[in-house]
Amino acid sequence: MIALLERFFIDIGSFSFFALRFFREIFNPPFEFKELLKQCYNIGNRSLLLVSLTGFIIGLVFTLQSRPTLMEFGAVSWLPAMVTISIVREIGPIITALICAGKIGSGIGAELGSMRVTEQIDAMEVSGTNPYKYLVVTRIVATTLMLPILVIYGDAIAIFGSYIVESVKGDVSFLMYFNLAFKKLSFTDILPATIKSFFFGFAIALVGCYQGYNCKKGTSGVGMAANTAVVHASILVFLIDFVVVLITNIFIH
Amino acid sequence: MDKKPVLEIIDLYKSYGNNHVLNGFNLSLYEGENLVIMGKSGCGKSVMIKCLIGLELADSGRIEIMGNDIMKMDQEDLDEMKTEIGFLFQGSALYDSMSVRENLEFPLRRHTKKFGEIHDTTPMVMEALESVGLVSAMDLMPNELSGGMKRRIALARALILKPKIILYDEPTTGLDPITSKEIILLMGDVQKKYKTSSIIITHDVDCARVVSNRMLLLIDGINYAEGKFEELSISNDPKVKAFFK
Ligand SMILES: Nc1ncnc2c1ncn2[C@@H]1O[C@H](COP(=O)(O)OP(=O)(O)O)[C@@H](O)[C@H]1O
Numbered sequence: 185m186i187a188l189l190e191r192f193f194i195d196i197g198s199f200s201f202f203a204l205r206f207f208r209e210i211f212n213p214p215f216e217f218k219e220l221l222k223q224c225y226n227i228g229n230r231s232l233l234l235v236s237l238t239g240f241i242i243g244l245v246f247t248l249q250s251r252p253t254l255m256e257f258g259a260v261s262w263l264p265a266m267v268t269i270s271i272v273r274e275i276g277p278i279i280t281a282l283i284c285a286g287k288i289g290s291g292i293g294a295e296l297g298s299m300r301v302t303e304q305i306d307a308m309e310v311s312g313t314n315p316y317k318y319l320v321v322t323r324i325v326a327t328t329l330m331l332p333i334l335v336i337y338g339d340a341i342a343i344f345g346s347y348i349v350e351s352v353k354g355d356v357s358f359l360m361y362f363n364l365a366f367k368k369l370s371f372t373d374i375l376p377a378t379i380k381s382f383f384f385g386f387a388i389a390l391v392g393c394y395q396g397y398n399c400k401k402g403t404s405g406v407g408m409a410a411n412t413a414v415v416h417a418s419i420l421v422f423l424i425d426f427v428v429v430l431i432t433n434i435f436i437h
Numbered sequence: 438m439d440k441k442p443v444l445e446i447i448d449l450y451k452s453y454g455n456n457h458v459l460n461g462f463n464l465s466l467y468e469g470e471n472l473v474i475m476g477k478s479g480c481g482k483s484v485m486i487k488c489l490i491g492l493e494l495a496d497s498g499r500i501e502i503m504g505n506d507i508m509k510m511d512q513e514d515l516d517e518m519k520t521e522i523g524f525l526f527q528g529s530a531l532y533d534s535m536s537v538r539e540n541l542e543f544p545l546r547r548h549t550k551k552f553g554e555i556h557d558t559t560p561m562v563m564e565a566l567e568s569v570g571l572v573s574a575m576d577l578m579p580n581e582l583s584g585g586m587k588r589r590i591a592l593a594r595a596l597i598l599k600p601k602i603i604l605y606d607e608p609t610t611g612l613d614p615i616t617s618k619e620i621i622l623l624m625g626d627v628q629k630k631y632k633t634s635s636i637i638i639t640h641d642v643d644c645a646r647v648v649s650n651r652m653l654l655l656i657d658g659i660n661y662a663e664g665k666f667e668e669l670s671i672s673n674d675p676k677v678k679a680f681f682k
């Protein structure tokens with residue numbers, strides 16, 4: 185038990201150290217812009233289809249599920265606004281972040297893990313390129329920048345999915361729907377959600393990089409790195425969500 | 438051999454927890470020679486060579502490369518020093534997301550002091566590939582190469598900065614006998630062409646016989662025995678004998 189606790193604190197310590205190193209290295213030249221762009225493209229490209237699909241389905245299902253209840257109260261005209269606010273504030277960011285934890289987090293964990301195991305990271309070090317900067321900093325920055333974009337894109341797709349249900353079941357026109365949907369949406373809904381998404385992206389990439397960079401030798405190490413990256417990233421996403429919601433509640437209400 | 442050593446390890450200690458891998462290891466590499474290091478698997482050969490290049494931090498001891506103590510150098514000088522050392526990793530360690538050409542260009546990204554500003558890397562890439570006889574593989578990806586080709590490309594990557602010292606970590610392990618022989622011959626060619634001094638880690642007796650000018654046996658974490666291949670191979674010490682069966 186003591187040993188387990190000790191292990192836990194050692195892990196937390198080395199994780200914090202790894203995270204701090206990011207802030208030390210990001211401001212020191214040389215900057216790896218080319219690699220950063222490549223990573224941005226990779227990350228966006230890899231998750232686009234998945235985010236589209238899940239966003240669309242969430243929008244559809246969420247609307248289908250809420251409709252009967254709202255009908256009972258005669259409040260169907262509120263539906264677009266309610267769905268939009270829920271998606272923008274909470275469902276969109278969290279679903280997209282979880283999808284990305286699965287897709288990007290594990291991808292980074294496995295990629296860096298196999299580079300560690302096959303000594304490619306050592307080879308970089310020997311050839312005078314700082315592997316932390318080249319591999320870790322670029323991936324973290326890229327994911328931090330791309331996640332909010334993916335979240336906004338996912339939100340849009342989800343709202344569109346919701347519109348499709350409304351237009352079939354409720355006979356609402358496109359313009360009408362979006363009028364209703366965005367009437368109640370305010371800046372205080374969008375801003376915290378966007379800020380939150382930056383943190384999600386940072387956390388997902390950081391965990392993935394940490395697991396991959398410190399991967400244990402052997403092929404099982406790579407699998408474990410990818411797996412642990414997903415689990416820890418998902419937990420972190422919920423924790424961050426919780427904290428951000430607490431803070432916004434204090435400031436806004 | 439005479440003169441000052443180009444590379445010297447003095448009293449190197451390294452342990453992982455209770456696993457004392459190196460217990461006062463000494464080594465000198467002289468200019469132009471091929472020093473072969475043999476030792477059982479897991480005895481710390483890779484650890485030793487990683488301490489040399491700065492990938493692992495030794496617990497104590499001194500490492501001098503061309504007269505400079507590497508533990509006292511700052512990062513920039515250390516990076517510059519690394520241009521003089523080529524390292525061939527045990528598993529080739531090619532970057533598998535990059536083509537052969539990009540793999541070779543990678544060390545050129547940072548080490549520009551030695552060559553000045555490099556505008557066109559093509560001649561350097563071509564020269565390194567010619568040295569290993571694989572110009573045709575320039576635009577392939579690492580997963581399209583055989584084990585022997587990978588090893589050769591890795592050697593080309595180690596050569597591209599024209600190092601004075603090359604460290605080979607088990608260059609023939611995992612290859613079939615014919616490919617091994619090719620790599621061994623290639624190592625000879627490289628030494629002639631680039632006038633390098635090399636440390637070659639191996640447990641392949643044939644490789645040792647062909648390439649070594651001098652040998653060193655790493656046993657129990659120390660330099661247990663040193664000498665020419667012919668001398669060591671007729672030794673009566675049972676621990677030494679075990680290597681030449
Ligand atoms: N990063 C590490 N952490 C813990 N132990 C290590 C590490 N690297 C190597 N070792 C241990 O050091 C010993 C020597 O390993 P190595 O130098 O790779 O052997 P070899 O002589 O076959 O190259 C082994 O017992 C290995 O378990």
Ligand SMILES: [Mg+2]
Nearest residue numbers: 482483527606
């Ligand atoms: Mg080894």
